Amino acid sequence: MSSNNIVVENLTFQYPGGDEAVLRDASVTIEPGEFTAVVGGNGSGKTTLCKTFNGLIPHFFEGTFDGRVTVAGTDTRESDVAELSKTVGYVFQDFENQLVQETVRDDVEFAPLNHGLDDYAERATRALETLGLDHLEDRFIWELSGGQQHLVALAGVLAMDPEFIFVDEPAAQLDPRNARETYEQLRRLNEERDKTIIVIEHHSEFIADYCDEMVLVSDGGVAWKEPVEVGLNRLDDLLAHDIHPPQVTKIADGLPSEAGTLPDGRYPVTVDEAATAFQPATTCESRAAVDGGAVTTLGADTDDAPTDRGQDGDALVTMRGVGHGYPTLREGYNRVLDGLDLELHAGDRVALVGANGSGKSTLLRLLTGLESPDQGSVTVLGRDTSETLPEQLADDTVYIHQNPEEMFVEDTVRKDVAYYLENRDAPNVNERVDEILAYLDLEHLADRDGRLMSLGQQRRASLGIGLATDPTVVLLDEPTGSLDLQSRREVTGMLRKAESRVETVVVASHDLQLVAAWANRVLVMGDGEVLADAPPAAVFSDPDLLAETDLRQPQVVELSQRLGLESPALSTDSMCETLARSLDGDGVADGGVGDVGGDAESDGGTR
């Protein structure tokens, strides 16, 4: 079985028409049975590297190819894509476009049929059953949720029973829960069916929880391949490539000398490990709390409620008894919102959280006026949305689409940012556009087509389009889906900058780290209404509520609970501070730990 691996030797590759080689002298070996994560910054060549495994390079992209790639003993140059795909299955980042047939079963049968395999039906059945999709086999692809589509793409790959399964950024276009579901399935395939799994991944928390090996691709070469615990401890390397280390690792790194290390001298990478590593610190902390009789304030929840929120002022947005839904093909009318009442005030930084289909996006669309509520009324800045055109509401409201591609209507970023201003005959359009482009670091991309940029760049451009409208109410749908360190910092920065002129911001998000760090009001959606309306710390310290709505606590909150802290820390910095204080034996609470905002800034900014 020694030849049953993937060996890349001194590979250099340049795309036809490219200016320089994308891969330079890269060498790596993937052993059978591994669960490997490939990480690297944008444009480092990690996707290109992985496309050599199934022969897309050099057979589909014919460039300058030097070196050798051997898959299970076969030189990829002497085989072809279809043949290699029997050994190496590939799930694309853009998996939606990988599904080419209209129903689930047809799509899963597609590859075995193409290869003329008699047992195509059994293969499809087995693949669907493995992933628990058998009840969906007659559904149309377009009826499925993103998470289900991803699993169908995976099933299509499994139908060929490949030894290696390669998944490009599963967490990029899926929400955290679905991404976790995909990872659970991949883990089962790895453990029970002995598949070798290779993922490209930005999110180090998934890497820590599921993978066992880690490859860092840097500048077209393979910088190193290490076991995950070792790789995630190389914080400098990770940060240099814009990869978030897990929160617990960051906390350990923030503690004074060796205080947060495991017995073997490295930092923890999972919550389990962290709970062990930090245990000594907290025993001391709880003792201090008991002794001192004072409860240490960890989050910033206590000091923001009455002062920060303009509860008493006039409401900017009012929703009264709002019911709304959509007709569906199979299930008739699907009611998404039911009797929802809500008021938003100036100064609110609202995070909408909740499971898929709980109505977050519907609520935002109702606020834009693109849809009018089936029942009840929605008033935005004194205007009833049922009687106002969305174009008029857009004078003061901006909606930033979940999928930035839908916001690009022109062929360059500059024209897209200017579109709103020019349509409304704003003065000094060019200057204002220049200012926004400079602020979001988009100047070098200004003349490119938004659609052809990376997802992170697209997101930034869509924020620019939103900022250009100079709004009072900002509505953001999933602004941090698939963001790397750099881009999340920009979203937080934009939100912060916007605060000076914007009166209220509503963010629908699965990114609980962002919610914890930025919001002062969390609306938990479920059953067509608002289940909870509270400051972040209160929501995060209610595990039952979170479980009910498919949310997962940020590591730092989970860790707080595991350590038995009275109220959860919301950012790594406040956690560090608490732990450090208890280490010093100084158990007396000397006031709160600053406001949430400051924490968030340093969360990304101190590095």
Added chain:
Amino acid sequence: MKYVDAFTDISVTDIKVDLMRTAYDNEDALLNSFDPRVVLLWTVLFMIIPWLFYDTLPLAILLAAAFALAALSQVSKYLLALLLFGQVTNVGFFVVLVPLIGGAIRAVEHLGDNAARVVEGVMTGDVGVFAETGTIVAAAVGQGIHTATTSQEVGIDAVGALVPFFLKLTIISVISLAVFSAMSPQKLSKGMLRLGVPRQLTFAIAYGYRMMPLLVEEYHALINSFRLRSKVPEKQGLFRWRYFYYLLRLSVKAFYPLIFNVAKRSRVTVEAMETKGFSRSLGDEQSQALRTEGMMIRTRDVTFVFGSLLFVAAVWVFT
């Protein structure tokens, strides 16, 4: 519920779902239960049959039958209504247009008869002749209007000649709507494949079905993006025509980004097709055989074809 309410309550989403149902919900459709090859051949046959009839009555009966078939095939009521509306307005248009053209021709004739005097009047600039020219033009217009208002029966006669033609077109449209919306794309491509249509084409049809809903959604999202960043015309004009004209312009503009997005999607699709062995399967007989297996012409297929032919024969004989 009042009909007026039903009409004004139609939303974009309702129409979208109804069209989706037409295109995708085929499980109970009558035509979907037959062998696809039989249905395809039957369709070809019924594209020809209406042209063998020349009278209004048998054609009307055939049309009624076609509508019944469409109803059994769950064709969207909006689509049928649109089709019917199109044909009716077409006929109405001719009723109005024929006398109008007649009137115009009459007026031009009158002018032509007096052309020399009109030209003279204009050339000389003589006031007397000029006035006379005015009279001639007025008389021409008068005669035109007279012809147009008194020749309704001519218009109706002209339309009468056209009605069978419209009926034939409508029958064919309704039948093809019924067939292509009732048959599932899998069955359709299977049947076509067996009849020797190249795989590339049948795949394109199946792929089109797969992508269509996605494109509809994306198009809608793009229009919404445009709306949120545009300004409505301040004056809406008579019947809000400026507003509708603005919406129309947006909906045309939105095609441009849509085409780019489609092009971008297809890059990944082409790569994925390669990994799924599509190009390898094109010449592969084993793959072709597996794809078209399990089709069988049964008694009910034959009954359907002969039954419908018998119906046509009966119409032929009894009308």
